[in-house]
Amino acid sequence: MNNLCVETTILLSTLLFETTTSSPYRTGSMESSDVELDFQRSVQAVLRELNTPNPALQSNQGMWRWSLHKKVERNPGKSSVLVRILLRELEKAESEDVRRVIIPLLLTLMSVLTKATGITEDLYHRAYTFCTRLLTLPAPYSTVALDCAIRLKTETAVPGTLYQRTVIAEQNLISELYPYQERVFLFVDPELVSASVCSALLLEIEAAQGQQTPEACMRHVVSHALQAALGEACHTGVLNRKLQASSRRVLEYYFHAVVAAIEQVASEDNPSRLGHLERMEEIYCSLLGPATTRRRCVVTQSIRGTLSAWVCQNESLTTPMGDLLQDRLPSIPMPSPYITFHLWTDQEQLWKELVLFLRPRSQLRLSADLDALDLQGFRLDRDLARVSTDSGIERDLPLGSDEPPDPSSSEMERAALQRKGGIKKRVWPPDFFVPGSWDGLQGAYCPRLVLGDDRMLGRLAQAYYRLRKRETKKFCLTPRLSLQLYYIPVLAPQVTGQDPEASRKPELGELASFLGRVDPWYESTVNTLCPAILKLAEMPPCLDTSRTVDPFILDVITYYVRMGTQPIYFQLYRVKVVSLHSSGCPGTCYVDQADLELTEICLPLPPNAGTKGIFTTLSHDPTEDIFLTELKVKIQDSKSPKEGSSPRRRGAAESPGAELSMCYQKALLSHRPREVTVSLRATGLVLKAIPAGDNEDCSCLHVSVTEVVKSSNLAGRSFTTSMNTFRTSSIQVQSQDQRLLTLWLDKDSRRTFRDVVRFEAGPCPEPCSRAQKSKTSVLSSHGQETDKNMAKPNSLLMPINTFSGIIQ
Numbered sequence: 099m100n101n102l103c104v105e106t107t108i109l110l111s112t113l114l115f116e117t118t119t120s121s122p123y124r125t126g127s128m129e130s131s132d133v134e135l136d137f138q139r140s141v142q143a144v145l146r147e148l149n150t151p152n153p154a155l156q157s158n159q160g161m162w163r164w165s166l167h168k169k170v171e172r173n174p175g176k177s178s179v180l181v182r183i184l185l186r187e188l189e190k191a192e193s194e195d196v197r198r199v200i201i202p203l204l205l206t207l208m209s210v211l212t213k214a215t216g217i218t219e220d221l222y223h224r225a226y227t228f229c230t231r232l233l234t235l236p237a238p239y240s241t242v243a244l245d246c247a248i249r250l251k252t253e254t255a256v257p258g259t260l261y262q263r264t265v266i267a268e269q270n271l272i273s274e275l276y277p278y279q280e281r282v283f284l285f286v287d288p289e290l291v292s293a294s295v296c297s298a299l300l301l302e303i304e305a306a307q308g309q310q311t312p313e314a315c316m317r318h319v320v321s322h323a324l325q326a327a328l329g330e331a332c333h334t335g336v337l338n339r340k341l342q343a344s345s346r347r348v349l350e351y352y353f354h355a356v357v358a359a360i361e362q363v364a365s366e367d368n369p370s371r372l373g374h375l376e377r378m379e380e381i382y383c384s385l386l387g388p389a390t391t392r393r394r395c396v397v398t399q400s401i402r403g404t405l406s407a408w409v410c411q412n413e414s415l416t417t418p419m420g421d422l423l424q425d426r427l428p429s430i431p432m433p434s435p436y437i438t439f440h441l442w443t444d445q446e447q448l449w450k451e452l453v454l455f456l457r458p459r460s461q462l463r464l465s466a467d468l469d470a471l472d473l474q475g476f477r478l479d480r481d482l483a484r485v486s487t488d489s490g491i492e493r494d495l496p497l498g499s500d501e502p503p504d505p506s507s508s509e510m511e512r513a514a515l516q517r518k519g520g521i522k523k524r525v526w527p528p529d530f531f532v533p534g535s536w537d538g539l540q541g542a543y544c545p546r547l548v549l550g551d552d553r554m555l556g557r558l559a560q561a562y563y564r565l566r567k568r569e570t571k572k573f574c575l576t577p578r579l580s581l582q583l584y585y586i587p588v589l590a591p592q593v594t595g596q597d598p599e600a601s602r603k604p605e606l607g608e609l610a611s612f613l614g615r616v617d618p619w620y621e622s623t624v625n626t627l628c629p630a631i632l633k634l635a636e637m638p639p640c641l642d643t644s645r646t647v648d649p650f651i652l653d654v655i656t657y658y659v660r661m662g663t664q665p666i667y668f669q670l671y672r673v674k675v676v677s678l679h680s681s682g683c684p685g686t687c688y689v690d691q692a693d694l695e696l697t698e699i700c701l702p703l704p705p706n707a708g709t710k711g712i713f714t715t716l717s718h719d720p721t722e723d724i725f726l727t728e729l730k731v732k733i734q735d736s737k738s739p740k741e742g743s744s745p746r747r748r749g750a751a752e753s754p755g756a757e758l759s760m761c762y763q764k765a766l767l768s769h770r771p772r773e774v775t776v777s778l779r780a781t782g783l784v785l786k787a788i789p790a791g792d793n794e795d796c797s798c799l800h801v802s803v804t805e806v807v808k809s810s811n812l813a814g815r816s817f818t819t820s821m822n823t824f825r826t827s828s829i830q831v832q833s834q835d836q837r838l839l840t841l842w843l844d845k846d847s848r849r850t851f852r853d854v855v856r857f858e859a860g861p862c863p864e865p866c867s868r869a870q871k872s873k874t875s876v877l878s879s880h881g882q883e884t885d886k887n888m889a890k891p892n893s894l895l896m897p898i899n900t901f902s903g904i905i906q
Contacts, residue, residue, distance in 0.1 A: 556844025
């Protein structure tokens with residue numbers, strides 16, 4: 099009888115809370131209307147920023163999206179209001195065919211749904227239906243919509259799944275049912291980014307992650323899962339106090355119980371939401387109820403019919419009724435990803451950090467030798483692949499290699515259906531790629547975030563190429579690692595009060611500008627971080643750790659890493675350089691100045707060089723390097739005349755520049771090979787891989803040559819310059835006189851080649867493994883003709899993640 103009275107009292111209180119017309123509740127309705135109006139204004143501000151970007155307000159761009167998410171975090175009970183507004187704007191953009199705002203609004207919606215609780219099933223179904231309609235649109239809209247639809251389907255069946263999986267992976271919490279880990283590597287080049295910027299970023303990251311202990315993250319997972327499943331009936335105040343007072347052993351027990359309940363239902367083909375609710379009810383009652391108290395939980399249907407109310411009956415109800423009604427949907431923070439800050443000083447630092455992340459703690463022993471470190475727990479691929487050299491025909495086998503069976507035996511009949519002397523397939527062990535001690539780590543997601551300008555991206559391209567080349571020799575990281583590359587531009591501030599011509603520097607943000615043109619949400623969210631980072635570096639450091647601050651930069655980085663899943667692939671280019679006076683660089687030749695004339699005779703460009711390359715006449719290997727954005731060539735100053743040489747006639751004007759011979763493959767829309775050979779006099783040339791316009795091709799090199807034009811008049815001979823541009827897939831250049839060349843890669847003065855005689859630039863091929871090379875050599879040794887197009891390796895592409903990819 100007492101239990102029935104308790105149920106009646108709770109239901110009547112809930113009914114009065116919804117239907118009363120007293121002043122406090124009218125005030126609550128007015129506050130809800132004000133919150134909705136505030137959300138609507140913030141969303142409209144974000145849309146205006148996307149549709150009409152204003153360069154004068156660039157320093158404040160990106161703040162509207164951040165403030166919108168902060169409003170939801172401070173008032174999580176109104177998340178459903180923001181979800182309705184975003185869905186209404188998405189449906190309006192679809193009907194009016196305003197595709198520019200669809201992906202930003204959709205990613206904002208997914209960010210809100212990942213953190214929110216109390217979202218009705220009707221809103222989930224409405225968002226899922228909208229994503230399925232976008233599948234008829236071209237990429238990238240259909241690609242982003244498909245990814246969102248898959249996540250929405252899981253979240254609709256099992257609320258709280260996205261939040262739980264994100265926190266487990268980002269905080270590296272141990273779970274057998276979801277064995278995925280993630281770590282964000284933030285790399286900064288100290289020679290390109292100032293010490294104040296590095297210090298400010300490091301302090302903000304440490305301040306935000308100081309309170310993100312594993313115990314706190316497990317409490318967030320348990321509380322969010324129970325609140326998402328039970329809705330308003332979850333007594334969150336009592337639940338949070340209970341979790342705070344629990345020991346680590348008890349906390350781990352309920353953490354694993356919640357993870358098991360969610361992952362078990364999420365893995366089913368037809369998940370039962372009612373069964374999931376019953377399991378979460380058992381965990382909730384077990385966590386809050388004392389062991390000596392008999393507690394029974396009853397599921398009752400809410401008056402509104404959209405939420406399920408969970409009512410706990412107890413023989414002694416100690417919680418006041420007022421606390422139960424007022425304590426609704428407190429803010430459950432979503433911890434930022436675990437970010438490690440690195441100063442990039444070593445060429446092999448990327449590979450080292452990835453190996454250390456994948457190795458268990460018991461094997462964190464770095465060796466001074468990189469090869470020795472690589473071989474600790476791994477085996478070479480040459481022990482795994484066998485290339486057959488036989489023809490597969492039985493009569494080609496040597497005598498005695500296969501004894502024939504008895505004609506009367508049953509083996510003779512089976513042998514007639516078998517191939518003799520073919521390739522013996524070797525079965526690889528299932529744990530080959532990763533040693534047995536690594537079995538606990540089933541998958542790793544490693545976002546690698548770099549801060550800097552185009553020079554930093556050039557170093558990233560070098561490191562990416564070396565990593566791919568190392569993986570072809572020792573295949574150890576790729577099977578268990580998903581390496582994602584993210585880029586945040588940080589450019590040096592413009593110096594005021596100086597002559598623009600005197601302080602002019604090469605454009606160092608070309609790739610960031612390109613990403614902003616093809617992805618408007620990247621322009622509004624990521625490219626606007628540079629002014630904020632520079633302002634943060636100028637502010638005095640705050641040593642008061644007790645004061646709570648909103649880390650704007652860290653929040654934007656977190657949003658970018660979580661929502662930026664669509665890569666844009668950039669072609670890497672390889673340059674081969676032959677230079678004089680090479681200062682001991684490997685692969686280059688050293689020729690004394692006295693032998694320069696002899697070198698000029700031995701190294702001219704052959705008249706019929708063609709596509710075979712101008713290096714076929716050399717007896718040495720050229721130096722190779724990788725560039726991503728730009729290769730700049732400048733003519734060095736002429737050398738002083740030698741003794742005994744005839745002096746230049748007085749009054750004769752010295753021709754500027756150098757005589758260059760160029761052979762290049764012209765880039766055509768039909769992709770047909772067309773070779774062009776030309777000789778001209780030029781003062782320099784620039785090879786750009788990043789197009790300057792929206793409609794230009796990004797899969798070829800854009801070459802600009804400053805040509806010298808001779809003209810004669812009464813005053814004598816004069817020279818003028820003109821700019822010639824063309825597109826090419828590969829180019830070969832050689833200096834024909836005593837003028838040598840200087841090459842700059844990716845605008846980086848540290849990557850300079852001097853005294854260059856000739857060079858060749860073209861797409862960098864993907865590194866091939868030893869087994870692939872041996873297979874090619876075996877086919878050539880047997881005299882088999884292979885198709886050149888089939889044998890040509892694929893070009894190496896480096897992905898950089900954005901929010902939508904390239905929007906045409």
